[in-house]
Amino acid sequence: MLLIVNFFMSLIMGIMFYISVIKLSSYEFNKKNAIGFIFCFAFFNALIRSCKYYDNVTSLLKIFAVLVVIIFFANVFIIKNIIKSFYYSVLIYTVALINDSILGLLMIKIFNIPLNEAQNNILYMTIANLSVLCMTYFTIITMKYIWDKKKIIAQINKNGAYILFALIIFIVTAANILVYNKYIEMIDSRFILINILITTIYTLLTIAIHRAYSNLAINEQENKQLKAYINMAEELIDEYRRVRHNTHNIIESASAFIKANDMEGLKEHLSSVIERQNKINKNYIAPLYKIAHPGIKSLLYSKIGKMEELSLNINIEITTTMSDIKVNVSDLCEVLGVFLDNSIESAALTQDKYIELCIFEDHRCYTIIIKNSYDMSKKKEGNGIGLKTVKSILKEYPNILNNTIIDEKYYTQELLIKKQK
Amino acid sequence: MFIYYRNGCGVSFLLNFVICDDTHSESIRGIIEPIIDELNIGRIVMVEKSPDKVVEYIKNNKAATVYFLDIELNSSINGIDMARLIREKDSSSYIVFITAYEKFAFLTYKYKLNVVDYIVKPVNKNDVIYCIETICNLEKEKKFIKDDEDKKDYILNIKSGWKQYRIDARDIIYIEVIKNKIIIHIETGQISFFSTLKDVRDKLTSVGVDSIMVCHKSYMVNIKKISCIDKNDVIMINGDRCPLSRRYKRGIVDAFNS
Numbered sequence: 021m022l023l024i025v026n027f028f029m030s031l032i033m034g035i036m037f038y039i040s041v042i043k044l045s046s047y048e049f050n051k052k053n054a055i056g057f058i059f060c061f062a063f064f065n066a067l068i069r070s071c072k073y074y075d076n077v078t079s080l081l082k083i084f085a086v087l088v089v090i091i092f093f094a095n096v097f098i099i100k101n102i103i104k105s106f107y108y109s110v111l112i113y114t115v116a117l118i119n120d121s122i123l124g125l126l127m128i129k130i131f132n133i134p135l136n137e138a139q140n141n142i143l144y145m146t147i148a149n150l151s152v153l154c155m156t157y158f159t160i161i162t163m164k165y166i167w168d169k170k171k172i173i174a175q176i177n178k179n180g181a182y183i184l185f186a187l188i189i190f191i192v193t194a195a196n197i198l199v200y201n202k203y204i205e206m207i208d209s210r211f212i213l214i215n216i217l218i219t220t221i222y223t224l225l226t227i228a229i230h231r232a233y234s235n236l237a238i239n240e241q242e243n244k245q246l247k248a249y250i251n252m253a254e255e256l257i258d259e260y261r262r263v264r265h266n267t268h269n270i271i272e273s274a275s276a277f278i279k280a281n282d283m284e285g286l287k288e289h290l291s292s293v294i295e296r297q298n299k300i301n302k303n304y305i306a307p308l309y310k311i312a313h314p315g316i317k318s319l320l321y322s323k324i325g326k327m328e329e330l331s332l333n334i335n336i337e338i339t340t341t342m343s344d345i346k347v348n349v350s351d352l353c354e355v356l357g358v359f360l361d362n363s364i365e366s367a368a369l370t371q372d373k374y375i376e377l378c379i380f381e382d383h384r385c386y387t388i389i390i391k392n393s394y395d396m397s398k399k400k401e402g403n404g405i406g407l408k409t410v411k412s413i414l415k416e417y418p419n420i421l422n423n424t425i426i427d428e429k430y431y432t433q434e435l436l437i438k439k440q441k
Numbered sequence: 442m443f444i445y446y447r448n449g450c451g452v453s454f455l456l457n458f459v460i461c462d463d464t465h466s467e468s469i470r471g472i473i474e475p476i477i478d479e480l481n482i483g484r485i486v487m488v489e490k491s492p493d494k495v496v497e498y499i500k501n502n503k504a505a506t507v508y509f510l511d512i513e514l515n516s517s518i519n520g521i522d523m524a525r526l527i528r529e530k531d532s533s534s535y536i537v538f539i540t541a542y543e544k545f546a547f548l549t550y551k552y553k554l555n556v557v558d559y560i561v562k563p564v565n566k567n568d569v570i571y572c573i574e575t576i577c578n579l580e581k582e583k584k585f586i587k588d589d590e591d592k593k594d595y596i597l598n599i600k601s602g603w604k605q606y607r608i609d610a611r612d613i614i615y616i617e618v619i620k621n622k623i624i625i626h627i628e629t630g631q632i633s634f635f636s637t638l639k640d641v642r643d644k645l646t647s648v649g650v651d652s653i654m655v656c657h658k659s660y661m662v663n664i665k666k667i668s669c670i671d672k673n674d675v676i677m678i679n680g681d682r683c684p685l686s687r688r689y690k691r692g693i694v695d696a697f698n699s
Contacts, residue, residue, distance in 0.1 A: 337548040378548040385602060389552060418620045423601055424630035432630075436602040 023070050025142060029149050030065035033116075034058035036153040037090060040112040040160045041098055041105075057097035064089045080214065087113055112160065119155040123148055185230060193223055246314045252305055252321055304334050311379075312343040319353045320377075323360040330364065332373045340381040346440050347420065351413050358406035359390050359433045366431060367392035374430075386437040394431035454580055456483035457504050461495045461523070462511035462539055465562065469509060469539070472569050482577060483507075492516050492523055499526050507535040507576055509560075512545065524554045532605070533583070535576050539564065553603060595648055599625070601634040608632065610650040614666045614677050616641060618659040628679060656693050657684045664696045 038054055041047070068085050071078070090113060094105035127133045127148065138144050196219050200212055270293050277286035304324050311317045327334050345352065360377075367375045372393035379388050414420055419438040426432075458477060460466055470488050477483055486506075489495050492514055508527060510520035524536050538550065538559040550556045557579070558572040597608045608625060616638075617624040623641055624633040638659065645653055652664045660683045662675050674682040675693065685693060 335548065337546050339546045339549045376548065378552060380546075380549040380553060382553060382603065387552065387602060389548075415619055418622060421601055421622065421633040421635075422624075423606075423632050425632075426629040434602065 023066055025145070026066035026069040027062055029145055030062035030069065031058060032146070032149040032153055033065060034061040036116065036156050037061065037094070037109075037112055038098070039153075039157055040115075041094055041108050043157070043160050044108055044112070044164060045099060045104065047098060053097045057093050060097070061089060061093050064093075080211075083117070112156065115159050115163075116152060116156045119152050119159065120148075123151055123155070189223055189226055193219055246318075248318045248321060253309075256305065304328065304336050307336050307338040310338050310341055312341040313349055315349045315353055316342065316356070319357060320360075323357070323364065326364055327375055330368045330373070332364065332367050332375045335374070335376040335378075337377070338379045340379055340386060342379065342381075342386055344439075345386055345437055347417060347437060351416075355410050355413055355435065356388070356390075358410050359435070362406060363390050363392040363431065363433070366394050370395045372429075381439075383439075385439055388435040388437075389432065390435075391430055391432040393429060394426065396428075454482065454505070454584060456535075456576070456580065457502075457506040458483060458485040458509070459487045459489075459495060459498060459506055460485065460509045461487075461489045461492055461514070461520070462509070463490050463515050464511075465539075465564065466490055469564050472564055472566050473509070473573070476566075476570055476573055480573070480577065482573075482580075492518050495523060496526065499523065499530055502530070502534075505533060505535075505580070507537065507573075509537050509539055512538050512540045513542075521550065521554075524550070524556060528554050535579070537572055537576075595650060597644060597648060599632055599634055601632055606632050610645060610648055610653070611663075611665075613653060613663050614679055615663060615675075615681065615683050616653065616661040617683075626677075626679075626681065652696075654689070654693060654696060656689050657686045660684060662693070664693070667697055670694060670697060 035058055038057055042049055065086055068082055068089070071082065087109065090109040091102075091106050094109050095102050099105040099108065124138070127138050127144070128135055133144060138148065196215065200215055270289075273289060274286060277283075277289055304327070305321060308317050308320055308324075311320070324334065324336070363375055367373055370393040374391075374393040376389070376391040378391075379386070381387065410422070414422055419440070421434075421436040421438075423434040423436070424432070425434070456477075458473065460469055460473065462469055466488050470485060474485055477485070487495065487498055493516075495508075495510075496518070508523070510523050512520035514520060520538055520540075524538070527534055527536060532555070536554060536556045538545075538547070538556055539562060540559055541562045545559075547556070547559050550559075557576055560568050560572060595610045597610050599606045599608060608627065612627045612629075614626045614628060617626065618638045621635050621637070622633055623636045623638070624631055625641075638655075638661065641661070642655070653661050654664060656662050656675055660675075662677065662683050666678050668676050668678045668680075670676070670685065670693065671682075673685055675685050676682055
């Protein structure tokens with residue numbers, strides 16, 4: 021009898037798990053898998069639940085056993101990836117446990133249902149399980165919604181995220197310890213020991229995982245940008261090889277002319293070489309090698325590409341590494357991106373098509389100058405949004421000055437980043 | 442405008458020319474001398490192979506001078522060091538670099554040391570003519586600024602980074618303060634520097650401008666550049682909005698209407 025009741029309750033739990041996993045992982049619904057998962061899970065869960073030991077340690081072990089069952093069947097039926105199924109199962113099970121305890125609190129303390137009845141009356145059990153199902157489902161939906169948003173939030177305020185995270189760990193640990201301090205006399209000492217151990221491991225592990233993860237995210241971004249740069253560097257090496265090869269050929273044939281004492285031929289040869297030399301495009305990407313940060317490097321790289329596409333007259337000079345600028349690099353990239361986009365756009369509209377980028381440092385500050393030829397009459401609307409973003413970013417930096425100088429022919433943006441003493 | 446530039450005015454000025462090059466100094470003199478004689482803009486006062494005497498000259502010089510300096514000198518100090526020395530002493534002299542390498546960081550020195558131009562060896566006559574013409578134009582501009590300076594009215598001298606700006610206070614549209622930064626908005630751009638609103642106010646008073654008034658604890662607007670006044674904002678002629686606080690509203694509205 022107990023087994024059948026437990027099986028029925030486990031079915032509800034199984035449905036809850038299945039729906040939540042599908043929702044969270046965005047895997048597609050599949051009838052066969054769903055039935056397989058729910059029934060297998062329900063069966064094993066019922067078995068575990070029917071185990072007649074109820075002391076504290078066994079209860080804990082039971083919870084772990086259920087977790088193992090969920091992970092196993094989620095892996096077999098739904099996700100087929102052990103790490104992902106582990107992740108989703110633990111997450112959903114944690115949410116379900118929290119909801120379960122909230123519900124327990126409600127039933128026993130507010131509706132005054134005796135604990136014994138709540139755990140044995142089929143009606144109460146069904147209601148409780150269905151409620152947990154609904155609550156878990158809504159929690160998961162909310163979490164997913166927040167996560168989709170959180171990507172933006174995390175970018176905006178990384179420090180805030182760190183503080184919040186540390187605070188959460190602290191609250192969990194502190195609350196746990198407070199509760200057990202209060203009931204320390206009533207509870208089995210083995211259980212307290214296990215609890216202390218688990219809390220400690222929890223704290224250490226979460227910190228470690230969080231650190232590893234945040235490093236990973238940064239590395240990933242840098243990696244992407246570096247790849248672009250490496251591609252470009254390889255192109256440069258290729259070109260260098262070609263030039264070396266050419267030079268070798270030129271010298272060889274020149275010496276052949278000299279040996280034959282054919283001055284006319286030599287003259288012709290050299291003038292054709294010079295002509296060809298002039299045709300070779302100047303390389304504007306080479307100055308970028310100095311810049312230390314891959315983010316800035318790749319931004320400038322892509323903008324120079326744009327300039328070349330529009331065949332602007334480019335003048336680039338970078339004499340600093342910008343290695344210890346006290347600015348968030350993504351902010352600096354955004355500002356430079358807006359300035360360069362505006363410059364490229366308006367330079368392309370002029371006759372001179374001149375654009376100049378100069379980055380240097382002195383003992384007080386780093387200086388970035390972007391200057392372009394500018395035609396007042398062909399002013400383009402729509403630069404305003406970009407410049408507004410720049411303004412709001414620069415507001416946050418008391419160490420950055422921005423000067424804009426517009427004269428008859430040129431538009432100059434200067435960015436001065438003060439060095440910290 | 443930051444620089445007052447008028448064309449076609451015959452201004453006479455005399456510049457001293459100093460040439461320092463360890464290999465080609467005489468041939469460079471041969472190119473430069475006829476050009477400056479023809480334009481009648483000055484004379485060559487020194488042609489040196491080693492920098493020692495030039496350094497001496499720099500230290501004692503007070504006249505407006507054009508320096509042609511070889512960068513790669515076979516000596517303890519090079520052209521760039523000399524240029525630095527010149528800039529420490531005076532900001533008005535002209536510096537032209539002579540170099541054998543086309544690919545040296547000219548832009549950086551142009552901005553940092555205010556170098557006018559650079560000439561690649563072997564020296565080409567057309568390059569020198571172009572360079573001296575540039576210097577002449579700059580000198581003419583400077584003369585006019587000096588003339589203006591005699592009046593001294595309305596001109597604010599502001600140092601931002603490595604550069605000195607001259608702003609006609611009448612051109613100011615509004616002034617904004619963000620923490621320790623002051624941003625002066627003009628029709629032709631914006632200049633920012635580290636200062637306080639109080640200092641700027643004192644400066645404005647000292648040059649005799651009274652049309653720029655405080656409208657908010659971190660904004661000052663030029664009454665003459667207001668397009669209209671909103672409930673909480675002052676809208677400037679370039680479309681920017683400055684917040685208007687209740688404390689200053691009355692004064693601003695009165696000044697705007699009168």
